[in-house]
Amino acid sequence: MDFKDPLIEAIMKDCIEELALFGGSPSFPEKLHVGRPNLGDRERFLARVNEMFDRNWLTNNGPLVQELEQKLAGMLGVRNCIVLCNATVALEIAVRALGLTGEVIVPSFTFVATAHSLQWQEITPVFCDIDPDTHTLDPQAVRRMITPRTSGIVGVHLWGRPCNVEALTEIAESHNLKLMFDAAHAFGCSHNGKMIGNFGNAEVFSFHATKFFNTFEGGAIVTNSDELAAKIRLMKNFGFAGYDNVIYVGTNGKMTEICAAMGLTGLESLDDFIAVNHRNYRRYSAELADIPGVSLIKYNDKERCNCQYIVLEIDEGKAGLNRDYLVEVLHAENVMARRYFYPGCHRMEPYRSYFPHAELLLPNTERLAQRVMSLPTGTAVDEEDIKAIGRIIRLAVSHGGEITGRLAKTKTGLI
Ligand code: T4K
Numbered sequence: 001m002d003f004k005d006p007l008i009e010a011i012m013k014d015c016i017e018e019l020a021l022f023g024g025s026p027s028f029p030e031k032l033h034v035g036r037p038n039l040g041d042r043e044r045f046l047a048r049v050n051e052m053f054d055r056n057w058l059t060n061n062g063p064l065v066q067e068l069e070q071k072l073a074g075m076l077g078v079r080n081c082i083v084l085c086n087a088t089v090a091l092e093i094a095v096r097a098l099g100l101t102g103e104v105i106v107p108s109f110t111f112v113a114t115a116h117s118l119q120w121q122e123i124t125p126v127f128c129d130i131d132p133d134t135h136t137l138d139p140q141a142v143r144r145m146i147t148p149r150t151s152g153i154v155g156v157h158l159w160g161r162p163c164n165v166e167a168l169t170e171i172a173e174s175h176n177l178k179l180m181f182d183a184a185h186a187f188g189c190s191h192n193g194k195m196i197g198n199f200g201n202a203e204v205f206s207f208h209a210t211k212f213f214n215t216f217e218g219g220a221i222v223t224n225s226d227e228l229a230a231k232i233r234l235m236k237n238f239g240f241a242g243y244d245n246v247i248y249v250g251t252n253g254k255m256t257e258i259c260a261a262m263g264l265t266g267l268e269s270l271d272d273f274i275a276v277n278h279r280n281y282r283r284y285s286a287e288l289a290d291i292p293g294v295s296l297i298k299y300n301d302k303e304r305c306n307c308q309y310i311v312l313e314i315d316e317g318k319a320g321l322n323r324d325y326l327v328e329v330l331h332a333e334n335v336m337a338r339r340y341f342y343p344g345c346h347r348m349e350p351y352r353s354y355f356p357h358a359e360l361l362l363p364n365t366e367r368l369a370q371r372v373m374s375l376p377t378g379t380a381v382d383e384e385d386i387k388a389i390g391r392i393i394r395l396a397v398s399h400g401g402e403i404t405g406r407l408a409k410t411k412t413g414l415i
Helices: 006-012 042-055 063-076 087-097 113-119 139-145 165-174 226-235 257-268 270-288 323-332 363-371 383-398 400-411
Strands: 080-084 103-107 124-128 150-156 178-182 202-206 219-223 294-296 310-314 372-375
Touching (some): 080 226, 087 113, 087 178, 087 219, 087 226, 103 113, 124 139, 150 165, 165 178, 219 226, 257 270, 270 294, 270 383, 323 372, 323 383, 383 400
Parallel strands (some): 150 178, 178 202
Antiparallel strands (some): 080 219, 202 219, 310 372
16 A cells, blocks of 8 residues: 555545545554553663673662662652562552452552452452543542441542542541552652652552553552551562561562663653653644544643543544544554543453442443543654644544444444
8 A cells, every 4th residue: 555644644534435444545554552662762771781681680679670769769759669560460469568358449440450459369349430520539439339348449540640639548547448549650740749659558650561651561669658668578579588588478579670771761761751742742632622522631730740641532422423433433544542441340350240230330430431532642653643643533523423324334234
């Protein structure tokens, strides 16, 4: 296929026959993904890796891991940072170290790892509804979900936007519950001027390759409790408190030196990554302005924010087509928009079988799971790409009814 400039291609498309979904050529020659890794300076990374080989120290709390922990703790202003192999294991360890049992209140509108980290340890995730504006736990709903078996609350700072930390803290304190945050999306973000990482009993970051700051795979637990941190350090290393001396059940949650090398290198470019995300956000905001039924979620510009997710809500009534049809249009153009976090954990197994009527208590989750989508951003996306994506969305919405009619017919087998 003969590919041209995506912007020119997208500008030229002015009727739906030209959309790739209906036989036109895709606007982008290659797939444009959500979650393309941001890479720091390759030479700096390779130099660190060479030094690592010279030392012949590859894992088990090596010097690069220690340096990364110190740098992260300093940057976040938190007493303890323990880096781990990924955020899922970090969540599992934090849950265990905090002694959570029985039932724990969590949002369903999150990546499934939040719920799995509980269920994996036979703790029941009790799915709670979210605030329709912030997409984070609704404190009033949290109060209603508390039972005598509740031991804790896991809030999720979804898209990097902080939970209502004050209300959740008040609820946790008044009911003697532990409070932790899945801050997988919120590294580098602040709440009331304080860096995320300082709230609740502990917070967990993800440094997965798809996050704006990555260590290939990786994560961290941060806490201002020295006692909790000491326990977590033991738990991530099989429970060893010294040679031959195991004092807890533990697991292997250690981060390797090569992952820490990636993290240390990424930290040196962190401000650039964030600046690119903000610039992309402003461009998307301009390109998508005034498209009926398409709204870009807002970030609080008075706080520090990594802006790593470009999240849209699609109102089918105004756009003329639903989120799923818009995603189909974009995928055909090689824009790999994602339906994070469809369909909600409560509609995934095993939770769907355990709680077949959970949706009755989750109206906002249900609604948002049908309306929300994420678009590509980060250093892999430039101004021309965003303009082209904006034009595809504008074209699709301006022919929303027609696209809906055609796709509905295809799906019902009428054509
Ligand atoms: N809590 C929350 C709220 C989370 O969002 C996550 C993870 C976790 C906990 C657990 O954190 P980790 O245990 O992963 O540290 C991705 C990520 O794998 C996952 O880390 C992330 N959240 C989630 C939101 O997104 P998928 O299933 O969408 O990944 P995948 O393989 O489809 O990758 C996304 C896109 O990124 C691909 O279409 C292509 C691109 N990509 C991906 C990788 C790995 C690349 O271009 N290069 C790459 O190396 O889950």
